[in-house]
Amino acid sequence: MMDKRTNPPKRQRLHLVCMTLALLAAPCARAAGPWDQPTAQLAAKIAEILGAGQVQLVLTNRSSIAPSEIAPIRHLIEQDLHTHGVGISGSESANLVRITLSENSRERIWVAEIVEGNQAQVAMIHFEREPISAKSTETGLILEKKRLWTSKPQDGPILAALETSDQAFVLELDQIVFLNRTPAGWQEQNRWNLGQVRAQSRDPRGLIIAAPDGNSLTIVTPGRQCTANRAASPELAKAADEWKISCQESDDPWPVTTNVAAASSKLNAFYNASRNYFTGVLTPNPGADLPPFYSLIAIPHPTDDRPALLLTGLNGTVQMMDGDSLKPVAGTRDWGSDIASLHPNCGFGTQILTSASGEAENDSLRAFEMPSQEAVAVSAPLDMGGTITSLSTSPDGASALAIIRKSTMEYEVDRVTALCP
Amino acid sequence: MLRRSALSLQLLSKFLVLCALVIIPSSSHARTRPHYGGMLRVEVEGDPLQKPNGIAWRLMLDGLTRADSQGVIQPSLALRWSSEDNNHRWQFWLRSKVSFHDSRPFNALAVVTSLEESCRTTTCPWAAVHVLGQSVVFTSDNPIPDLPALLSEDDFLIRQISAPDKEAGSIIGTGPFRLKNTVGGTLQLDANDDCWQGRPFVDGIEITSHRAERDEWMDLSLGKTDLVEVRASDIRQARQQRLNVVVSPPVTLLAIEIHNSELTPQLRASLAAAVDRATLYQVIFQKQGEITASLLPSSISGYGFLFSSDRDLPHALALRGGVSPPPLSLAYDGTGPIQLAAERLALNLHDAGFLVHVIAPGPNGFISPRTDLILRPLSVLPGNPSDAIDGLLRRLGQNPSEPISDAESSYKKERDFLDQHTVIPLLDLPRAWASSERIRDLHLTAEGVPDFANISLGDAQ
Numbered sequence: 027m028m029d030k031r032t033n034p035p036k037r038q039r040l041h042l043v044c045m046t047l048a049l050l051a052a053p054c055a056r057a058a059g060p061w062d063q064p065t066a067q068l069a070a071k072i073a074e075i076l077g078a079g080q081v082q083l084v085l086t087n088r089s090s091i092a093p094s095e096i097a098p099i100r101h102l103i104e105q106d107l108h109t110h111g112v113g114i115s116g117s118e119s120a121n122l123v124r125i126t127l128s129e130n131s132r133e134r135i136w137v138a139e140i141v142e143g144n145q146a147q148v149a150m151i152h153f154e155r156e157p158i159s160a161k162s163t164e165t166g167l168i169l170e171k172k173r174l175w176t177s178k179p180q181d182g183p184i185l186a187a188l189e190t191s192d193q194a195f196v197l198e199l200d201q202i203v204f205l206n207r208t209p210a211g212w213q214e215q216n217r218w219n220l221g222q223v224r225a226q227s228r229d230p231r232g233l234i235i236a237a238p239d240g241n242s243l244t245i246v247t248p249g250r251q252c253t254a255n256r257a258a259s260p261e262l263a264k265a266a267d268e269w270k271i272s273c274q275e276s277d278d279p280w281p282v283t284t285n286v287a288a289a290s291s292k293l294n295a296f297y298n299a300s301r302n303y304f305t306g307v308l309t310p311n312p313g314a315d316l317p318p319f320y321s322l323i324a325i326p327h328p329t330d331d332r333p334a335l336l337l338t339g340l341n342g343t344v345q346m347m348d349g350d351s352l353k354p355v356a357g358t359r360d361w362g363s364d365i366a367s368l369h370p371n372c373g374f375g376t377q378i379l380t381s382a383s384g385e386a387e388n389d390s391l392r393a394f395e396m397p398s399q400e401a402v403a404v405s406a407p408l409d410m411g412g413t414i415t416s417l418s419t420s421p422d423g424a425s426a427l428a429i430i431r432k433s434t435m436e437y438e439v440d441r442v443t444a445l446c447p
Numbered sequence: 448m449l450r451r452s453a454l455s456l457q458l459l460s461k462f463l464v465l466c467a468l469v470i471i472p473s474s475s476h477a478r479t480r481p482h483y484g485g486m487l488r489v490e491v492e493g494d495p496l497q498k499p500n501g502i503a504w505r506l507m508l509d510g511l512t513r514a515d516s517q518g519v520i521q522p523s524l525a526l527r528w529s530s531e532d533n534n535h536r537w538q539f540w541l542r543s544k545v546s547f548h549d550s551r552p553f554n555a556l557a558v559v560t561s562l563e564e565s566c567r568t569t570t571c572p573w574a575a576v577h578v579l580g581q582s583v584v585f586t587s588d589n590p591i592p593d594l595p596a597l598l599s600e601d602d603f604l605i606r607q608i609s610a611p612d613k614e615a616g617s618i619i620g621t622g623p624f625r626l627k628n629t630v631g632g633t634l635q636l637d638a639n640d641d642c643w644q645g646r647p648f649v650d651g652i653e654i655t656s657h658r659a660e661r662d663e664w665m666d667l668s669l670g671k672t673d674l675v676e677v678r679a680s681d682i683r684q685a686r687q688q689r690l691n692v693v694v695s696p697p698v699t700l701l702a703i704e705i706h707n708s709e710l711t712p713q714l715r716a717s718l719a720a721a722v723d724r725a726t727l728y729q730v731i732f733q734k735q736g737e738i739t740a741s742l743l744p745s746s747i748s749g750y751g752f753l754f755s756s757d758r759d760l761p762h763a764l765a766l767r768g769g770v771s772p773p774p775l776s777l778a779y780d781g782t783g784p785i786q787l788a789a790e791r792l793a794l795n796l797h798d799a800g801f802l803v804h805v806i807a808p809g810p811n812g813f814i815s816p817r818t819d820l821i822l823r824p825l826s827v828l829p830g831n832p833s834d835a836i837d838g839l840l841r842r843l844g845q846n847p848s849e850p851i852s853d854a855e856s857s858y859k860k861e862r863d864f865l866d867q868h869t870v871i872p873l874l875d876l877p878r879a880w881a882s883s884e885r886i887r888d889l890h891l892t893a894e895g896v897p898d899f900a901n902i903s904l905g906d907a908q
Binding site for chain 1: 478479480481482483515521527644645646647648696745746749750752753831853854855858890900901
């Protein structure tokens, strides 16, 4: 009887030649994809156990990988096995490789059960899941987020963040962190203790406001206010040590309309330091009594030169101060408590960015326009992967910074930008 | 007669739930940031202060570490830690600016005193723990690779221990709630305004203990309570009654422990092959949770399918090989569905030629260590497989050795242990809670318990 291994028939020789050519061409034709590395790793482990030869391959998907991805993955595994001298045969083979694409709550687990006669061995690889795209996808404005900073769980909550052209600042419960721009992103340069501040609220809030010239900061936390002044020489000032910071206990009202250019329209609001909201008392008095609120922004008035005030109340209502009266805004049923304004060069020129809820584990952001007393959604929701705890407009108005609390109690600072269609 | 009244009660319960659904107005406004204030009312079947897993302990006490909702070990009262000497020596650096409910400062001496007290009632894997500045140092003759995970468990929560407190039986910790009093089976807790993690949103919690599940559901329907626990076996029914149910991932492994050391490996393997997990899952637990033959649930390991969970009666009979095994006692640790499961398992084993008689737990849940088989729910801490498997093995009386580096070695460790057939895993079960409309954003911790400190009430002002 002819030995198939040592003396293959003509047809099989032809097949081997074709396979070899295909293998030689494969690296050129194959663009690097998310599955290339894991399939190569698993194939190497299988080959290490099995050695060269023929196997029957059975592939099962028990993971969240889309069914459309399974055939390409199988193809890659077959290719990778071939490179190790393992050919795929039919059910006539005595050897069986049963591959299961599985996963746990953190990562993907791919398991190969290699059955040779009565003996079975197991090989596994594990790798991180692919990151999920972070772009809203409907027509209209496209919201895009970019992660700027992630805290460590022991650092506690991030209360506020501010990004300028050359520096960024992150406000924690009792520290301000100075970040410097590097090619790899923002890097921590220094931390400055703001004095002993205890956690007074499980939902603490704060503000960082930059002066127009960028040489001073106002830092506000519940019951405390700090001023940071930059050293006169810009070269020296790039080092965080050149910031001079002074803090004091303070119940002064917080600046809440920092995005308004006209000094006459700037408003300050008193904050309830043992809770998580503003009392409704503003200085100077805007002309009407306001209820307690979580957020307040100034937006261009549809008909008047003066900006209109938009506020989110404790009961979930969104109201606009129009002249001397407060009017409810229609179309805000899905709004959360945090709002910020954006000024991309499209649409009505000003969009309102709003969270979808106050405590959901998978909060989202969405852009709205207000051509009248009604809010109209102009973007799809952008999934933020956690609870939004703060939303603020950047000094140039082109983007907003969102602070996200993750389920692991890590906090993340994301820059959210609206891209015109 | 009794059956008829039970049926009437069930119908009344359903009617009241429907009434409540009609009466409760739908919220007309958007959701907001959490509100402060209000009293949270909770009813449980068991005792909130039972050891070690009563739900009240974590409301009053913190651990040196904690498991986040993904089961990853995070800093708590300890800010950081490191190990030396191949996990024989661990040092934990403590958080500053923390005080106990009685305003006394939290420090290393308090930690050492508390842990020494814990070791009086629990087996501690370390030989000694001592103060080193603002840190505590654990030393041990055996490596303790999972010590950070172990210190997150209820057994090792930190409480103020002093002579007067011990006499008074008070519980003084650093947690978000402080003990107010216990009145007629109701535990009353007040918000800790000075909590280092921030004051909780609610002003207080009332936990009523030893309530029958039907009574809990009735109270929830009538608005008399806000939060009740739902047994895994009743999740489906609770949903049918339109209760708002939140279900955790699998956090409990229901398993049979084989304590009779005279049973041969073949007989133990025969027992494992004879159990019918599918019936337990479908009939008793109403398709909640997951069938398993592995220690770790697939959500943690990802390889649970490698352990065959199918009943194989011919194989069980073959393994027994005509040997007449001695009569076996099967005790169960629990009530309701656990008892039903024990009775069903006894029938399964009878099919394979084992004579099994079921024994109810004694007063205070006592189970004799001489019992041949014990059906027991074992808590599984989600997170990395290494900590989860070490925690489980420790509960099963094993000493974890080397830390597990990857999924393959975790699988091997599990396989080696289960091949001894001293434990037969059956089901991975979740924990579930039903809540009233007042409660906003109910999240469960890694242990499947509500994160009480971060619950806020929708009607609080």
